[in-house]
Amino acid sequence: MPERVLVVDDDPNLLRLVEANLRARGYAVDAAASGEAALERLRAAGYACVLLDLMLPGVDGMTVIREARTFCDVPIVVMSALGEEERKVEALDLGADDYLVKPFGVAELLARVRAAIRRYGVRGSAEGLRAGVLELDPGGGYALVEGRRVRLTPMEYALLRQLVLGRGRTLTHEELLDAVWGRGAGEDHYLHVYVGRLRRKLGPSVAIESLPGTGYRLDV
Numbered sequence: 590m591p592e593r594v595l596v597v598d599d600d601p602n603l604l605r606l607v608e609a610n611l612r613a614r615g616y617a618v619d620a621a622a623s624g625e626a627a628l629e630r631l632r633a634a635g636y637a638c639v640l641l642d643l644m645l646p647g648v649d650g651m652t653v654i655r656e657a658r659t660f661c662d663v664p665i666v667v668m669s670a671l672g673e674e675e676r677k678v679e680a681l682d683l684g685a686d687d688y689l690v691k692p693f694g695v696a697e698l699l700a701r702v703r704a705a706i707r708r709y710g711v712r713g714s715a716e717g718l719r720a721g722v723l724e725l726d727p728g729g730g731y732a733l734v735e736g737r738r739v740r741l742t743p744m745e746y747a748l749l750r751q752l753v754l755g756r757g758r759t760l761t762h763e764e765l766l767d768a769v770w771g772r773g774a775g776e777d778h779y780l781h782v783y784v785g786r787l788r789r790k791l792g793p794s795v796a797i798e799s800l801p802g803t804g805y806r807l808d809v
Contacts (some may be wrong), residue, residue: 595642610699623645637664644669703771704771720807720809745787748787759804759806762803
């Protein structure tokens with residue numbers, strides 16, 4: 590079965606371009622031109638990835654992210670002409686997994702889709718990872734902290750997995766960005782947002798230490 594991608598944008602030319610390139614690479618593609626249609630499709634079908642514009646008629650992209658995160662954890666890659674860091678942080682904090690600024694190249698778009706789907710699949714790894722009171726579910730999707738089950742999004746799981754694999758060692762921003770998002774420096778705010786979310790979810794029993802200007806370390 591081909592992996593299915595939902596593309597949400599009200600620009601018909603961009604929709605056709607993205608659809609054609611995804612189908613040429615073997616993906617099954619559904620399209621939506623509004624936020625309402627996107628949420629309806631997400632509730633009705635399972636997707637490997639969502640490509641989402643923010644400036645949509647009716648329900649905007651930020652609202653789609655917020656609503657989608659109440660019932661599914663599909664990777665969401667934002668496609669937007671709004672490139673300000675504040676907008677990126679807002680989208681990531683609501684639950685987006687990645688942010689692609691228009692105009693973008695087809696190769697970059699396809700790389701982001703592959704990376705998002707790959708991260709989603711990491712949760713199905715057979716390995717069980719443990720660090721002190723923290724244990725990652727080998728089936729993916731959650732962590733156990735002193736026996737308490739903590740639900741994680743695919744991106745949160747992928748980042749926490751890297752920190753557990755490198756426990757006790759400082760992982761640089763570049764290392765984490767490359768391992769989780771598939772690229773190096775220039776997106777440090779991604780880490781700031783997601784580490785903050787992990788800290789809130791995991792609680793004080795799991796210490797993720799920040800080393801300003803360098804990276805993060807999971808202390809156990």
